[in-house]
Amino acid sequence: MLFRTIREENASAIAKWQHFFDHAKWGMIVCDGTTNTIELMNPEFARMHGYRVEELTGRPLAYVFSEACKAGLQETLQLLREQGHHVWESWHVRKDGSEFPVQIDATAVTDQGEVVYQVFSVQDITARRRDEDSLRESEARLARAQAQGKLGSWLLDIRNDILEWSAECYRICGLSPGSPLNYQAFLDCVHLDDRECVDLAWRAAVAGGNYDVQHRIVAHGRVKWVRQRAELEYSSEGYLLRALGTTQDITELKQHEAALLKSQQSLRELAANHEKVREAERTSVAREIHDELGQYLTALRMDAAMIGIRFGEDNPELTRLVASMKHTIDTTIGVVRNLATSLRPGALDMGLGSAAEWLLIGFQERTRIRCQLQVLPEEMNLDEERTTAAFRILQESLTNIARYACASEVSVRIEQADNILTMEIRDNGTGFDPAEVGRRKTFGLMGIRERVLQFGGESRIDTALGAGTCVHIRMPCTSGVAA
Ligand SMILES: Nc1ncnc2c1ncn2[C@@H]1O[C@H](COP(=O)(O)OP(=O)(O)O)[C@@H](O)[C@H]1O
Ligand SMILES: [Mg+2]
CATH class of the missing domain: 3.30.565.10 (Histidine kinase-like ATPase, C-terminal domain)
Known part of the structure; x- marks a missing residue:
């Protein structure tokens, strides 16, 4: 009775394993421990290589490896025998001759120190390779864009104080790529005179503000200007998790800005000087007109009056002329006075x-x-x-x-x-x-x-x-x- 139960249980376990083997989404084969011939395979292994199961059974394991990968196979199998387990990536070849990348997870099953058989599970990693390639390519493109724009990106895990920099950030700050970072390591790059300000700005941002600062850093002993901006990320419960930021090298911009400011300042000084000279000229011309011209006109008026008094008594014609002259001189004195005043008011x-x-x-x-x-x-x-x-x-x-x-x-x-x-x-x-x-x-x-x-x-x-x-x-x- 008991014996029968065990047999039944075994039978059901074997059936389960058989089912698993037949329906697994990755290829599986069992090879002989000594001859390395394929003894057993699941349908997926045959399918992924474009064969029927019978076509591959009994073939040497090397049969499914690409020419280039056959060379190192013996060494890899030796490693597997020594270690009992080995995972590696390689290239397999289909029945139609086309090749595809695979990841192989192999286990050597031993009995009293002898490898009896080896189990290989093989996964077609074409899609993963494609994703990895496109990821690598887009990362390279991003790095190129960052280098061209002198704009690095960074991520600060605030809770664990782990800072990650893009290659461009390392370049801007003059550190060798991959050096471990945290907030303090960043602060150490900041120019001594700006450190307190930067730290205050960061604390304000963490307390709920905005982080957008311009400050100096020292890279390889050279002072540079950077602009830092960041966005903070919170958990759904409102905990501050991390900050995603950018660092832009704005040294050139600052140099242009300083040059522009300097030239603006020079222009302003020039204009001020111009204005000063003009005012001085106006003052002196106004004085000249008022004092000199005014005096001569006054003298002229007195002379005209004298002529009227001396010779005008019996000469109504002359009296009229002298009166007209005095009037013209008075008007001229008025004009001169106005001119002087408009140039520079005496007030x-x-x-x-x-x-x-x-x-x-x-x-x-x-x-x-x-x-x-x-x-x-x-x-x-x-x-x-x-x-x-x-x-x-x-x-x-x-x-x-x-x-x-x-x-x-x-x-x-x-x-x-x-x-x-x-x-x-x-x-x-x-x-x-x-x-x-x-x-x-x-x-x-x-x-x-x-x-x-x-x-x-x-x-x-x-x-x-x-x-x-x-x-x-x-x-x-x-x-x-x-x-
Ligand atoms: N007090 C004011 N009321 C209304 N418009 C004004 C006044 N001051 C200036 N403006 C406007 O601003 C413009 C610019 O003034 P300004 O720079 O002195 O140049 P301008 O007098 O040569 O036009 C004027 O043309 C006018 O349209
Ligand atoms: Mg005006």
Whole structure:
């Protein structure tokens, strides 16, 4: 009874094994341990080689190997016998002569030290090879693109502090590829002066911020600039898992930027110097006109008057002529005075407050636009250059108001406090669209901006169509003080 059960159980186990052998998705063969002939094979093995089972049974194992792979087969089988188990990749050949890559997993079954038979399971790895090849190719393409763009990619496993860099990242940072990395190893590449900032930025990003920083690194003793950006990944429970980032070498960009800034600065200095020379010329021409020409004209007028007094009594014709001459000379004196004033108002010598007042009175008279002026404190302590700059800005702003604003009111506020000069020129006119004006090449507003920048200050224009315009400027009253 018991014996029968065991036999039945055996029979069922054998049936299961037979089923498994017949239906396995990979090829299986059993070879003789000494002769290496194929004794047994499953249908899949025959199918993958394009044979029927009977065609291959009894053949030597080498029969299914490609010519190139037959050579090393004996050595591999020797290894298998010694180790009992061996896995390798090779090339097999089909009945039609075509070759295909395989992975072979072999086990040697021994009995009292003798290899009785060997079991091989063989997998066609054509698809895997294709995937691997295309993966390798796309990785190579990515590496090439990264090298061309000087843009490396990285991945930081935050929980385990493991950092992975692409080849380009290693190149940018001047480390040999494959050196083990973590966050600290990266930080060690950062320029000493930037390390704290970078660390702070990273901590802020981890706390839920954005990571987009530009900083210096030192690679092979050379200082480089990089831009780092990263996206953080969280688990579904909200735990921070990892960061996927990019490192871009922006050294060249920074060099161009610095050169551009330098040339911008030189241009600004040139313009400032130009302006200074122009102001000085205006001042001297205005003085010359006012003092010299004015004096001569006054003398001429006195002479004309003298002629009238001396010879005009009995000569009405002469009296009339002298009166006409005096009138012409008076008009000329007026013109000369106006010319001198427009070149450089004398009020400027009495400070910005007085000059602004003088300007606004004239403006109000000419345009009938109501003006208000507030100057704090009344006596300002401002050098000539800044006084002139602020005055010219006010002048340009008033000209714009008269030309474009259709305003009925203007208010100007000038204040000097804490060594900072602020001026605000506000009108209730039409306003304008800054974007539209920005597309045009106009020099008035640009001049305002540049004049303020010369002194390390800043300017702003608040305006919108229908909402009036306000020009704000703010600049330090002595050089070296940031606004
Ligand atoms: N206060 C203002 N009100 C309305 N429009 C203004 C005002 N100031 C400037 N603008 C607009 O801005 C433009 C640029 O001004 P500006 O740079 O001084 O150049 P320009 O006076 O030579 O046109 C003007 O053409 C005008 O359209
Ligand atoms: Mg203008």
